[in-house]
Amino acid sequence: xxxxxxxxxxxxxxxxxxxxxxxxxxxxxxxxxxxxxxxxxxxxxxxxxxxxxxxxxxxxxxxxxxxxxxxxxxxxxxxxxxxxxxxxxxxxxxxxxxxxxxxxxxxxxxxxxxxxxxxxxxxxxxxxxxxxxxxxxxxxxxxxxxxxxxxxxxxxxxxxxxxxxxxxxxxxxxxxxxxxxxxxxxxxxxxxxxxxxxxxxxxxxxxxxxxxxxxxxxxxxxxxxxxxxxxxxxxxxxxxxxxxxxxxxxxxxxxxxxxxxxxxxxxxxxxxxxxxxxxxxxxxxxxxxxxxxxxxxxxxxxxxxxxxxxxxxxxxxxxxxxxxxxxxxxxxxxxxxxxxxxxxxxxxxxxxxxxxxxxxxxxxxxxxxxxxx
Amino acid sequence: xxxxxxxxxxxxxxxxxxxxxxxxxxxxxxxxxxxxxxxxxxxxxxxxxxxxxxxxxxxxxxxxxxxxxxxxxxxxxxxxxxxxxxxxxxxxxxxxxxxxxxxxxxxxxxxxxxxxxxxxxxxxxxxxxxxxxxxxxxxxxxxxxxxxxxxxxxxxxxxxxxxxxxxxxxxxxxxxxxxxxxxxxxxxxxxxxxxxxxxxxxxxxxxxxxxx
Numbered sequence: 001x002x003x004x005x006x007x008x009x010x011x012x013x014x015x016x017x018x019x020x021x022x023x024x025x026x027x028x029x030x031x032x033x034x035x036x037x038x039x040x041x042x043x044x045x046x047x048x049x050x051x052x053x054x055x056x057x058x059x060x061x062x063x064x065x066x067x068x069x070x071x072x073x074x075x076x077x078x079x080x081x082x083x084x085x086x087x088x089x090x091x092x093x094x095x096x097x098x099x100x101x102x103x104x105x106x107x108x109x110x111x112x113x114x115x116x117x118x119x120x121x122x123x124x125x126x127x128x129x130x131x132x133x134x135x136x137x138x139x140x141x142x143x144x145x146x147x148x149x150x151x152x153x154x155x156x157x158x159x160x161x162x163x164x165x166x167x168x169x170x171x172x173x174x175x176x177x178x179x180x181x182x183x184x185x186x187x188x189x190x191x192x193x194x195x196x197x198x199x200x201x202x203x204x205x206x207x208x209x210x211x212x213x214x215x216x217x218x219x220x221x222x223x224x225x226x227x228x229x230x231x232x233x234x235x236x237x238x239x240x241x242x243x244x245x246x247x248x249x250x251x252x253x254x255x256x257x258x259x260x261x262x263x264x265x266x267x268x269x270x271x272x273x274x275x276x277x278x279x280x281x282x283x284x285x286x287x288x289x290x291x292x293x294x295x296x297x298x299x300x301x302x303x304x305x306x307x308x309x310x311x312x313x314x315x316x317x318x319x320x321x322x323x324x325x326x327x328x329x330x331x332x333x334x335x336x337x338x339x340x341x342x343x344x345x346x347x348x349x350x351x352x353x354x355x356x357x358x359x360x361x362x363x364x365x366x367x368x369x370x371x372x373x
Numbered sequence: 374x375x376x377x378x379x380x381x382x383x384x385x386x387x388x389x390x391x392x393x394x395x396x397x398x399x400x401x402x403x404x405x406x407x408x409x410x411x412x413x414x415x416x417x418x419x420x421x422x423x424x425x426x427x428x429x430x431x432x433x434x435x436x437x438x439x440x441x442x443x444x445x446x447x448x449x450x451x452x453x454x455x456x457x458x459x460x461x462x463x464x465x466x467x468x469x470x471x472x473x474x475x476x477x478x479x480x481x482x483x484x485x486x487x488x489x490x491x492x493x494x495x496x497x498x499x500x501x502x503x504x505x506x507x508x509x510x511x512x513x514x515x516x517x518x519x520x521x522x523x524x525x526x527x528x529x530x531x532x533x534x535x536x537x538x539x540x541x542x543x544x545x546x547x548x549x550x551x552x553x554x555x556x557x558x559x560x561x562x563x564x565x566x567x568x569x570x571x572x573x574x575x576x577x578x579x580x581x582x583x584x585x
Contacts, residue, residue, distance in 0.1 A: 099456075142564040171459075175563075178462040205567075247564075251458070267564045272438025273456060274560065306438075 010137075011108055011301040015091055017136040018110045018299065022089035025129060027112055030088035032073050038063040040072050047072070047258050047284060052097035054104060066095040070109060071281075071296065072288075078115045080290045085116035105302070111278070113296035118280060120229065123262050124236040126295050130266060130276055131242050133299055138307070140269035143276075144249035145207070145234075148260055149226035150214070151250055154200065157193035157219055158184065168197070173253045177201045192219040200250040207234045210248040226261070233262065258284040264297070271306045275299060315357040318344040322352065323364040332364055378421050378569050381440035383428035387466040387554055391444045392423065394463065398576040420569060432457065432557065441562035442570055447552045448531055452492045458563055460574050461556035464581050468533040470495060472547040475520050478527065489519030490529040499529070499549050517541045 008016070019029070038055050041048060047069070054066040067073060070092050078086050089112040098105040112129065114122050127145065134141035151172065155165050164183055171179035177198055184194055196217050203210040211231045214220060220227070230248075237246050254263045259279045266276030278297025285294050319339055323332050332348065339346045339362075347353075352361070361372040380395070382388040395401045400421045402414035415422045426434055429449055434440040436455040448470055450459060470492065480486060482505070489510040490496045500507045510525050517537060519525040531552060532538060532545055556577065558570055 140565065144564070174457070174459040175558075176459040179459065267561045269561070269565045272436070272559050272561050 010304040010307050014137050014299070014301055014304060015108070015110055018133055019089070019091060021129065021132055021136060022112055025087075025125065027087045027089040030074055030090045030113075032067070032070070032077075032090070032092065034067060034093070035064045036067050036073055038065040040076060041065055041068060044072060044284070044287070046255060048096075052104065054095050067092070068094055068096050070094060070111065070298070071113060071284075074113050075115070075285060075288055075290060075294065078113075078292070080292050081116045082291050082293075083117050085114055085118075085122060087114050088112065108301040109298050110301060111296060111298035113294060115285075115292050115294045118282070118293040118295050120233055120236070123280065123295060124233050126278070126297065127233065127237060127246075127262070127264060128242070130264060130278060130297050131237070131245055133297075134266045134268060134276060135241075135245070137275070137299075137304065138268040138270070141245055142247055142267045143245060143264055144247050144252050144267070145230070145262060145264045146248070146250045146252035147223075147226050147230045148253070148256055148263055148279075150223040150230070151200070151253060152256060153223035153226070154193050154196045154219075157222055158189045158197070159193075160184070160187065160189065169253055169256075172197070172201060173251050175201050175251050190219070192217065196220075203248060203250065205247055207237075207246060207248045230262065254279050256283075258287070262295070266297075266299075268307075271303045273303060275303045315359050317347050317356065317358050319346045319360045319362055320352060320356065320358045321346055321348045321362045321364060323348065323350060324366075326366055327364045328366070335362070335364060376420060376566075376569075377415065378442065378566060378573070379440045380421055380423045381431045381434040381443035382423055382425050383431050383444060383446070383554075384425045385428065387428065387446070388425055388444070390465055391463060391554060394465075394577055394580045395421070395423070395573075397580050398573070400573065400576070421573075429453075435557050435559050438559050438561060440559070441566055442556060442558045442573065444554050445557055447550070447555055448492060448495070450555060450557070451550065452494050454494070455557075456560065458558045458560060459555050460558050460570070461578055461581065463554040463556055463577070466552070466554040468531050468552045470529065470549040470552055471532040471545045472499075472527050472529055472549065473517075473520075473532065473538050473543045473545050474527040476542055476544050478520075478546065480526070486527065487525040488527055488529055489516055489525035491516060492529055495549065496529040517543060 038053065041053050053068050056064055058064045070090050074088060091110045093106050094109050095104055095106055114126060131143045134143060155168055158168065160168065167183050168180055180197060196214065196219060199213060211227055211234065215224065215227055252263050252265045259281050260283050261280040263279030265274045268275050276297055276299045280295040282293045285292055321336060336346050336348055363372050382391055392401060400416060400419045402416045402423065413422060413424045428446060431443040431445040432449050432453055432455040435443040435457050444463065446466060486505055486507045487510060488496050488507050489512050491512060493509050493511050496509055510519065512519060516528045516530045519528055520543065521541060535545060538544060556574060563570055
């Protein structure tokens with residue numbers, strides 16, 4: 001059966017495109033149950049993006065949850081390995097409290113996870129697939145990449161207390177340079193680290209230029225290994241199709257209790273918030289008692305509604321075929337078939353639905369077919 | 374038209390003052406474009422479009438992408454924690470978020486402290502950091518009335534000159550955080566309009582320094 005592209009919604013088109021993309025790179029689909037034991041989430045509440053979890057008691061008395069997250073389930077069920085790599089993708093609904101509406105929302109999520117030994121190639125491949133995932137949704141996209149080891153090294157070098165470090169990290173996420181200055185004012189902070197942090201906040205552009213700039217700063221030896229690794233991965237991403245779409249932006253700061261190394265975030269023009277989020281999460285693996293390293297990302301397809309709103313405006317149907325009491329049923333059937341053979345969408349009805357947008361209206365009277373407009 | 378930068382400003386005195394900064398920097402609408410009682414004004418040459426909304430709504434317009442950038446008080450940003458970039462402290466609209474109580478108030482730590490406020494999240498975080506048990510009474514206006522008639526022990530509110538407090542027999546007992554207007558940006562807009570937004574930040578910051 002051929003399915004016309006215009007029958008698919010933006011998120012359905014994205015799902016097909018992304019599944020095909022991940023399969024082309026050898027990722028296997030990971031299917032899972034809608035439910036998971038609540039204990040899995042209770043121990044990792046901070047990792048979840050939403051506070052609320054929908055729970056219910058199963059027939060055997062166990063407290064169950066409607067999945068608010070996919071990654072934890074995959075970690076739980078994947079083989080724990082320090083060599084080799086398991087590559088999976090998923091296409092699942094998750095149930096979370098929306099930050100905006102403060103109510104539960106069902107969110108279609110597509111993503112992938114690599115679990116095992118994460119080397120530079122694995123990081124490159126995940127970043128490349130993240131960029132291609134965004135490109136499959138819109139040609140106007142940006143993939144922002146950050147390196148948490150660089151971030152924590154520079155913030156650590158400031159010489160602040162734990163609370164102030166957290167406040168500085170928040171400011172970095174907001175690109176809030178004046179906030180950092182305010183926190184450090186009157187403190188005996190390391191001037192070199194403060195300068196590096198200032199440059200990190202204002203840097204959002206050419207990856208090579210940004211890396212070279214940071215490498216030249218005093219104190220760079222503290223994070224040079226992480227920066228070199230970032231540079232190596234960026235050079236692998238240096239291909240014409242990705243030019244201008246990949247940027248270094250240190251304001252991407254996923255929770256450092258779970259993430260380490262490379263983290264990233266994807267944006268599409270026309271959608272006001274990030275649509276893709278991911279990174280390396282060895283710390284989460286270790287918290288869950290696993291030795292494996294891991295990296296992955298998720299694409300939040302509910303945001304695609306913004307694109308639909310912008311492009312929608314066409315007709316609901318090609319043709320409305322009206323008939324009346326006494327119309328020739330045989331003729332009605334043949335007319336509908338003829339129009340369908342011409343590739344038209346046809347609604348056969350006795351009365352015109354209110355607010356329906358159509359291209360043409362046909363009226364089958366006893367005398368024959370009449371085009372009304 | 375699609376490349377116009379949408380700018381949400383707070384209605385009222387602060388909005389007028391901030392619009393003056395944009396005017397000085399050459400981004401405001403020309404006299405002919407500004408004429409009448411338009412809700413939206415544009416400067417086609419500068420690529421800017423301004424609209425005025427309720428001060429507490431600016432962050433929502435920006436977070437949702439209806440405005441690319443906007444100006445919001447730090448109080449609103451702390452209370453609602455919108456997912457935006459805070460690019461510049463405009464150093465205007467200066468005031469402070471403070472705890473106030475009736476004169477000679479003494480905090481009895483054996484009892485839960487009743488706190489009346491419009492800023493429930495800020496108050497909750499502040500007292501959590503102090504380990505003080507509180508009962509938040511969320512009010513939408515006339516906060517100063519609460520301790521006078523015994524609805525609360527203290528209030529958490531914005532204090533500019535302190536005159537309203539004094540007139541009602543109240544005084545500041547603690548300052549939580551200084552407040553001023555901030556230039557904020559939608560995260561996605563910043564990715565695709567960074568040149569225009571950075572240009573505005575650079576130009577406006579010259580007038581900000583003059584304010585300080």
